[in-house]
Every structure is written in C-alpha cells, then in structure tokens.
Amino acid sequence: MEERGGPARLRAGAGHPHHRRRHGPGGGPPLRRAAPRAALTGGLVVEGLSVSLGGRAVLSGVTLAVAPGEVLAIEGPSGAGKTTLLRAAAGLVPHAGTVSAGGARPALVFQHHALARRLSARSNVLVGALGRTGFLRSALGLWPARELALAAECLGRVGLAGLAERRADTLSGGQRQRVAIARALMQRAPVLLADEPVASLDPANAEAVLVLLRELARGGLAVVVSLHQPELARRHADRRLRLENGRVVA
Numbered sequence: 001m002e003e004r005g006g007p008a009r010l011r012a013g014a015g016h017p018h019h020r021r022r023h024g025p026g027g028g029p030p031l032r033r034a035a036p037r038a039a040l041t042g043g044l045v046v047e048g049l050s051v052s053l054g055g056r057a058v059l060s061g062v063t064l065a066v067a068p069g070e071v072l073a074i075e076g077p078s079g080a081g082k083t084t085l086l087r088a089a090a091g092l093v094p095h096a097g098t099v100s101a102g103g104a105r106p107a108l109v110f111q112h113h114a115l116a117r118r119l120s121a122r123s124n125v126l127v128g129a130l131g132r133t134g135f136l137r138s139a140l141g142l143w144p145a146r147e148l149a150l151a152a153e154c155l156g157r158v159g160l161a162g163l164a165e166r167r168a169d170t171l172s173g174g175q176r177q178r179v180a181i182a183r184a185l186m187q188r189a190p191v192l193l194a195d196e197p198v199a200s201l202d203p204a205n206a207e208a209v210l211v212l213l214r215e216l217a218r219g220g221l222a223v224v225v226s227l228h229q230p231e232l233a234r235r236h237a238d239r240r241l242r243l244e245n246g247r248v249v250a
C-alpha cells in the first residue's frame with residue numbers, strides 16, 4: 001500500500017507519478033492538464049490519498065488539486081478526516097496515493113500552532129528553516145544572515161514585524177497563529193496547509209487570519225485550509241470541498 005505514498009516519497013522529492021494516472025477529482029475529467037501545471041508552478045495535486053489508522057480506513061481515495069493563487073477550504077463534521085488529510089499531504093502520516101507539490105513538501109500550520117512557548121516569535125519562525133540549516137547550528141543560534149533576513153520578512157508578511165523579540169507565551173491567540181503561519185512561510189514551500197487555523201480565535205481575529213491566508217494565496221501560494229464554519233469558508237475560499245467519513249462528498 002505504501003509504495004506510492006508516505007513521508008519518504010515526499011522527502012525524496014521523487015517525480016510526479018500523477019502524470020501516469022488518468023482519472024480526475026471524483027472520477028471527473030482527466031488531470032493531465034491540471035497536474036503538470038501545478039507541478040511546474042507550485043500548486044498541489046493529491047490523488048487517491050488513503051490513510052488507515054489503528055486498522056481503520058480514515059481517508060479513502062481523496063483526490064484534489066489546488067492551483068497557485070487559490071484557497072481551497074476543506075469542510076466536514078468532526079472526525080471526517082480533515083486533519084488527517086492535511087497531515088498526510090504534508091508528509092506526516094503514512095499514506096497510499098500521491099501528493100505532488102512541485103517536488104517540495106507542503107508547509108503545515110497546526111491547529112494549536114505548536115509554538116515553543118518560551119522562545120521569541122523570531123526564534124519560532126526560524127524553526128521553519130531547520131530543514132535547511134540543520135539542528136546543531138540552530139541549537140547554537142548560528143543562523144545564517146539570509147535566514148535571519150527571511151525570518152524578518154516572514155514576520156513582516158504576517159503583520160508582526162514589531163513583535164519579533166516577544167516570547168510566544170506573551171502573544172495573543174491571533175498573534176500566535178500568525179507566528180505559526182510565518183514559520184510555515186519560512187519553509188519556502190509553494191503550498192500552505194492550515195488545519196483549523198481559526199478554531200480558537202474570536203471572530204475578529206478569525207477573520208483577520210483568513211484574510212491573511214487569502215492574501216498569501218494571491219501572492220502565489222496554493223492554500224488549503226480546513227474550517228468548521230461554512231460561512232467563513234464561503235467568504236474566504238475560492239473553492240470548497242466537503243469530507244465525510246474520509247471521502248470527498250462535494
């Protein structure tokens with residue numbers, strides 16, 4: 001089951017097996033035109049993604065494509081598989097099926113932002129560069145100047161340029177979520193996945209974070225965001241996809 005999926009495939013940045021496959025979303029039109037476009041310019045193509053956890057099928061044959069510049073909302077009831085879909089697409093969960101993001105690993109913003117509480121906003125953002133700099137250099141604080149500059153730029157893009165030195169545990173919920181988004185941007189991935197990024201925010205902050213995600217998409221990222229609130233999805237997403245029991249139903 002795992003020969004076409006899983007973290008190893010993504011890490012290796014192997015070719016794009018979806019080129020070999022012919023069916024489109026929901027068995028619809030072929031993906032042959034959409035897939036190479038996404039692969040070349042940084043969009044996301046997921047085909048036939050299936051995940052089993054604890055011996056149970058949690059995702060079954062999920063297929064979707066998101067172009068650069070676009071926001072796709074994933075909706076569905078609790079337990080539908082939204083988190084699992086995003087984690088699998090980010091290469092964090094073993095899966096069958098294919099995930100292509102132009103040879104890169106999509107960046108994931110976790111539901112509860114998963115920041116290091118005692119570290120500054122900037123240090124948290126720099127964690128996004130770990131894949132490039134290695135753990136030892138980062139543990140010693142030996143960040144290359146270009147990474148420090150990029151961290152400042154990412155904090156600026158999420159509107160937190162003035163809070164770089166603030167410890168994460170002194171930031172508001174909305175500010176923490178922005179730091180988490182900046183950390184994802186730091187990965188320089190062409191695809192941004194956000195798992196319920198507004199679940200713990202008040203309406204005004206939720207609105208602001210979704211506006212930010214849309215702006216980032218308009219800047220060239222392909223964005224996938226899972227949302228519980230259909231009305232937020234209607235207003236902030238270009239397209240919506242509904243999951244139920246691990247399957248795409250609409």
Ligand SMILES: Nc1ncnc2c1ncn2[C@@H]1O[C@H](COP(=O)(O)OP(=O)(O)OP(=O)(O)O)[C@@H](O)[C@H]1O
Pocket residue numbers: 053054058076077078079080081082083084085
């Ligand atoms: N490690 C695990 N082992 C077994 N089952 C799991 C595991 N993680 C998740 N599941 C199950 O997989 C299903 C999908 O979970 P997932 O968290 O992806 O749903 P979700 O749509 O994100 O839900 P929510 O909206 O409540 O966050 C659920 O039935 C859940 O119980």
